[in-house]
Amino acid sequence: MESTCCGSSSSYIIYRPEKLKRSHILDFLLPWRSLKGSGHVEISSSSSHHDDSQGSIEAHWITFFSCVLQKIMLRIRRPLSLLGFALEFTLNLFSVNGGILKLIATILRGSVVIPNSESKEWRSFLGHIDGRIDLHRSSSVPSCISKTAPTRRIERIINPLELCMMASKVAYENPAYVNNAVTNHWKMHFEGFFNCWNVFLKEKTTHAFIFCDRPKNARLIVVAFRGTEPFNAKNWCTDLDLSWLSMGKMGRVHLGFMKALGLQDEKDVGKGWPKEYRGDKELAYYLIGDKLRALVEKNKGAKILITGHSLGAALATLFPAILIHHQQTSILSRLFGVYTFGQPRVGDKQFGSFMETHLNSKFKRYVRVVYRYDIVPRIPFDDPYSQFVHFGGCLYYHGWYRAQVLNEEPDENYFSPFYLLSKHFHALLDLSRALYIGIQHGKDYTESSTSILFRVFGLLVPGVASHSPRDCVNAARLGR
Template identity: 55%
Template structure:
């Protein structure tokens, strides 16, 4: 495969003008000659510039990004207000007790840094404990059967890697105190740290992750969880739909925005962008987590690693091992038990997928990409028929009422496919009614809050948006009947 270390295609939506839209769509101007695109060493025929659909999708994506840019500050403020009000009600026991507390002078003012403060996703799904019901039969030497650190006794329990991963991905949306409380007091595990990393794409410390072990000493399991797309952060959503990419040589082409969130230092040359030794002064996700994992593996001989995330966090969880491969970090790679992602956007091209599958099969076989129904995010950026991006590996696909199926690809590869308009809207209504009566049918653990029902109503306007909620993914993992046979060489998931 012929590749260049400096090959890239970078889109600048802030430079898009009305005249550009007209000239590309009507006069068929070549995209790469436009001022809003920066490209180097790239064969334009691969973009399909002579085909109307790729041009239309590219322009549509840039318009969406431009709109998201305008909405960033208003939605950021809206998010602060909504979350403050939700926490004000919940911390004071609801609207009636809130009024009583105001009268009696006992009003609790929400503190964003406290362990009781929850994000809007935490209000949509407030579950915090790991699931007790064993719907997942798991037997593998590399995951501990005993959860150490129990206050009462060391009761032997099976650890469900999918539930543990999804709960970790969900909790990652919360503040550091909340995360630490979840790990230490609810899961009875050892909290290592919560981190804020510099994100070059957003020009702020907006990449978050946390690390924990199943025990403070002689740990068998280490978990890395990346935070995903925050509902009111329009820059996160802009990152998800961005079509910009750059070449990593033999590794293939990868999503530029996600790589910047991990700590990429040069978006024109991957060799300069990913030096093995970092000498800068910014706290970058890849280098910090890599160094922390090396220290933990030195302390906990033989421990295995799970990397997980939801949405944007799922993209980072998938790309993190690719840099380990690039730097030949064999100690960490050989210790990785699996990568579990939920609602993951596409992160690279077909060549990247081939390269990753070679290494996933060589060093760790367990890459499970979980998708719930018509979730919009796994359908972006658009697939390789339109852009450079393609999913790799299989998919654990869940439909309504959480019926699971192992598939090569989820249905409806691109979100705007007109063939799926009716099924998407129908499913949104089904999900709404199911959410209303879930507690009656499935028990109190699955009873949905008013905030969750309201969010499902948003899905009636934008079908697939509500399907991206961590609640449905947690339900999918907990309600689907899944069995797995596992040993040191392979793992197979089977829905029954």
């Protein structure tokens, strides 16, 4: 079914990094050569964008860099996944046995506990960087949010910024861990964990969960999408992809993120986003939409928060966009806010204007949080081909978790040489602060050895450690 508000369009550019060959390098290095018909790029006949950008050295180089990075990620997909599992298993082996020294003692006694990846005790790599699970109920919403949104009713329940960040962090864990966090630590009602299908990858790659503040007469419903998993090469390829599909009046939207949300046809909007889904696979948009409709019908006064970190932040932004496309007013009328953390770009300027009109016209419902030089909000690159841009400004944390409201984060494409020294310097500051923040603010802020080592790695690649959920949690609690 075609939306009356957004229309339909077949304009698209699709990059196929798996088809990239050495012979294609000249297509990128010679800016007067068109990428159309090159074999690794599909451009619709109705798209005039390749002609507008032909001859742009910057556009060709950014596209080349993006495709090469994706090609590398596809090549190392299996070893990266094995490395991630080995690292997580080792960290959990230490954890469930009480640390390295106690593990040695249990080995000698023959009583080693083998971690179970489906248990509530198992934590992901990111869970070992920041193992906090309880809410910090005394924290308050930054004034830059509370002055622009009617948050008083929600604040009587919880700080929405911290709740969303903690939910986004917990979304990286398995269903048992998530259920335990919501039910036993947050004292809220767990509604369900969703493991959803990606039509194009032919895998269940999209994960989310829903919870309410209480089982009956809920006042708050929260949807949290899982983000980019550090050792999942396909997740990183999705973040780096520059492919887009035009959604008509809505503008051009990132194709990979829409595929993760449940898109069924990459070249046709009408076929890709039918209003009614009749397939047998569980697609995130439709499954979560059905659950929300049932919840708002059951809980007449409830408001909805949608959130996510990294890739999850992109899905949290696109989910209401497709609701608008399908005119799902029963859900949209209850939407209190979309809170994202470390979000990549998801659409062009027209998409941003469209979302601003629908999300921020009455009050600011869209809040995008960025910490320092986090690399992910700076991808996919803002280049003349795709023209991906952010919208709605950002709540930018720097220094000692000081908040600023900016139109765009500094060093918007990450690789500017003018910010090189600043990025390394601030990575060193973050490492230094990690060594004593627990003394300054209490045990809850003490960083694990895994977190410290991750920050050491951040000295080599500034912006990677800044993407850790830990700093966003600290910002939500200590930010001013």
